[in-house]
Amino acid sequence: MSAKSGVVGAVYKQSSTTDTFTGEDATLQADNKTLIIDDLTLAGFVRDASLFTVYLDGSEVTAPYEIHFDRIIFNEEQETGTWTIDGTYAELETVGGAYEWGVDLKHAVQDATSFGDTWEQKLKGLLGWTASAKRHWIDDDYISIAEAGLPIILRLFTDSDTYDSYIGYGQIDGIKNGDKIDGITDGEISFSGSGSLIWSTVTPVEIA
Amino acid sequence: MAANSGIDGKAVLSAATIAKVTEWSLDMKHAVQDQTGFTETWESKLKGLLGASGSIKAVFDYADTNGQTALHTAFLTTASIALKLYYSTTGYYNIAAAFIDGMKPANKVDGKVEIEFSFVVSGAVTIA
Numbered sequence: 275m276s277a278k279s280g281v282v283g284a285v286y287k288q289s290s291t292t293d294t295f296t297g298e299d300a301t302l303q304a305d306n307k308t309l310i311i312d313d314l315t316l317a318g319f320v321r322d323a324s325l326f327t328v329y330l331d332g333s334e335v336t337a338p339y340e341i342h343f344d345r346i347i348f349n350e351e352q353e354t355g356t357w358t359i360d361g362t363y364a365e366l367e368t369v370g371g372a373y374e375w376g377v378d379l380k381h382a383v384q385d386a387t388s389f390g391d392t393w394e395q396k397l398k399g400l401l402g403w404t405a406s407a408k409r410h411w412i413d414d415d416y417i418s419i420a421e422a423g424l425p426i427i428l429r430l431f432t433d434s435d436t437y438d439s440y441i442g443y444g445q446i447d448g449i450k451n452g453d454k455i456d457g458i459t460d461g462e463i464s465f466s467g468s469g470s471l472i473w474s475t476v477t478p479v480e481i482a
Numbered sequence: 483m484a485a486n487s488g489i490d491g492k493a494v495l496s497a498a499t500i501a502k503v504t505e506w507s508l509d510m511k512h513a514v515q516d517q518t519g520f521t522e523t524w525e526s527k528l529k530g531l532l533g534a535s536g537s538i539k540a541v542f543d544y545a546d547t548n549g550q551t552a553l554h555t556a557f558l559t560t561a562s563i564a565l566k567l568y569y570s571t572t573g574y575y576n577i578a579a580a581f582i583d584g585m586k587p588a589n590k591v592d593g594k595v596e597i598e599f600s601f602v603v604s605g606a607v608t609i610a
Contacts, residue, residue: 305559376588381557383583383602387531394533396604398560398581432542432587432595440587473544473554 285407285463286366287419287426292320296360300328306351310344311359314476317344318363321425321443321469325362331355342470343427343441366427369415370463372407375430377440379403379471403442403467405430408460416463420446428465429474442471486570493538494566494574498548502541504596506567508575510534510607534577534603536567542587542595553599557582562604579604 299312309328311317319326321341328335328346330353339348346359382399405428419426426446431439448464493500513530543550556563562579569575584600 373591374589376586379557379585381581381583383581386604392532393606394531394604396581396602398583401558430587430589432544432589438544 285369285372285416285426286429287369287424288318288320288364289367291365292362293364294325294360294362297329297358298361300346300357300359302352302354302357306354307348309339309346309348309352309357309359314344316361316363317474317476318366318427319343319345320362320364322362327360329358329360332358340469342443343472343474344476345472347470366429369419369426370407370409372409375405375407377403377405377430377471401470403444403471404465405444405467405471406448406462406464408462410458410460416446416449420449425468426465428467428471437475437477439474440471441474441476443468486573490568490570492568494568495549495552496564498552500538500540500549500553501543501546502550503538504541505539506536508534508536508567508607532606534607535601536580536603537598537600538567539596539598542597550597553582554585557585557599563601565601566610574610576608576610577601577603578606 295316298316300309301312302309319341323339323341326341326346328339335352337348337350337352339346379401380403381401384397384399386395386397388395407430423445425443427441428444429439429441431437444465444467446463447466449461451459451461453459491503491506493503493506510532511534512532515528515530516525517528518526538553540550544554545551553563562581565577565580567575567577580601580603582599583602586598586600587595588597589595
């Protein structure tokens with residue numbers, strides 16, 4: 275892949291257009307915690323655990339997990355075997371475009387230095403992310419989502435020719451709008467991530 | 483020694499040169515504690531722990547499997563990475579263990595997609 279010129283990004287929310295799937299194959303990743311659905315056309319999981327059931331070799335798995343865009347992440351390591359998922363996915367609906375976006379991902383690093391050390395020693399902890407997007411117009415689309423406290427799916431593209439993008443669930447935690455007599459309207463929306471921000475090349479879902 | 487041109491720089495993750503790097507920085511600190519007591523006229527200091535952190539900026543390239551993509555992966559895991567930050571064609575800072583603790587991808591319609599990785603060093607930094 276060559277370098278990419280600045281291209282559009284977009285912010286989506288989950289629409290009310292949903293569909294269900296049953297017995298879909300999924301693959302447990304090398305960390306033994308992340309379970310990704312094989313058929314990525316079913317990505318866009320509705321973030322409601324009551325709508326999902328996970329099976330290992332035909333038996334329901336009750337271990338706690340979190341739902342993400344195209345995957346389930348267990349709190350603890352799981353055994354390998356034949357994994358399947360029953361669940362619900364939703365079509366994504368564009369909320370608004372942007373002319374600039376940025377993401378700030380952080381992996382907390384704790385200090386683990388002890389007596390006798392010359393250099394500081396470190397250890398990794400929790401992951402988290404925030405993001406923001408800027409645009410040149412103002413309307414109430416984000417405001418109504420923020421007021422309702424609705425989760426959004428943020429999809430930030432790095433390419434206009436493919437679906438290469440960062441995707442994650444988040445909440446709108448800030449809206450800044452402004453206007454200047456010698457400028458144009460300008461707005462900035464900030465997002466606070468909830469769960470993972472994943473790299474995805476998945477084509478947006480269209481439910482017939 | 484003559485000054486080094488920036489164009490000779492590079493950042494190496496394990497044995498792979500990270501693609502499209504435009505800038506790196508390393509911030510090394512040696513903590514200095516104050517040990518000034520009453521009646522002293524001038525502050526008195528004492529040295530403590532050494533530590534380091536830094537960042538690597540690049541033009542975004544997720545297809546750089548052993549470089550940028552590996553840094554993404556390292557960010558998500560708790561594993562440490564080894565870095566060499568070259569300031570000339572042969573000279574470099576050697577970091578045996580560091581943690582990627584931040585990633586900042588960004589995109590501007592009139593710019594290009596860029597990414598900045600930040601890291602915290604665990605243990606010593608040496609110069610070669």
